[in-house]
Amino acid sequence: MKFTKMNGLGNDFIVVAGEQQLPGNVAELAINLCNRFFGIGADGLVYILPSEVADFRMRIINSDGSEAEQCGNAIRCVAKYVYDNGLTDKEEIKIETLGAGAQTVQLHVADGKVQTVRVDMGEPILNGLQVPTTVDAERVIEHPIEVDGREFRFTAVSMGNPHCVIYVDDAANFDLATWGPKLETHPMFPRKINVEFVTVKSREHTEMRVWERGAGPTLACGTGACATVVSSVLNGFTDRTAVVSLKGGDLTIEWNEADNHVYMTGPAAEAFRGEW
DSSP: OEEEEEEETTEEEEEEESOSSOOTTHHHHHHHHHOTTTSOOOSEEEEEEOOSSSSEEEEEEETTSOEESOOHHHHHHHHHHHHHTTSOOOSEEEEEETTTEEEEEEEEEETTEEEEEEEEOOOOBOOTTTTTOSOOSSOOOSEEEEETTEEEEEEEEESSSEEEEEEOSOGGGSOHHHHHHHHHTOTTOTTOOEEEEEEEEETTEEEEEEEETTTEEESOOHHHHHHHHHHHHHTTSSOSEEEEEETTEEEEEEEOTTTOOEEEEEEOEEEEEEEO
């Protein structure tokens, strides 16, 4: 199996193209390949497959073998891969995802290579039961949640996959390893959840650290950055366009008022190629 190792701001993936469908043992394969000591090492295994409704289809298997509905960093990697490898010559394409449908992707090309990617991430889902959470409310904003005797307040957003955004004084030094997994598996989240710990720096800037469902701590999360800006607008903390600083770098996120869509712009990079 030939693969390409790619990353979006350090959120890294093993990208496989040329298959017609997922292999039957894909969960076991992802666990083995993503192992950083005995495998290639990655946050997830990404397959680029044919699509009946878009230019390409993306399937993302997390490092624990579970499947993610969507991933903002992975979709940028897929967009760069298909253009840089001659699978398309279009600078605007559609990529089908499991949880967010077919998404429009604009490629910013220089010297024949994709430099940055702007993704129409679609409309955020804010209804509590649809995110999903167990909270029956049209919007779940600053809702209390208790874990091991400590109370947090979260805002729930789905970008095709579920997120809870929690504001803290110092996201960069927050104890992610302790609280991330406990919140991910809290009974309030029936399909588990991605957890973002966020510090607001200004009306145009937030800092975020993420505990990803099925992958643990990662250097970046594109859908999490989108959820962060949506949450920050709902809470009155930021404007509709803001930079989200992640451990791996910055993403620019816009929640467009006219069409209610969220747009994410950021880079993707190839690290190396190999054969398993």
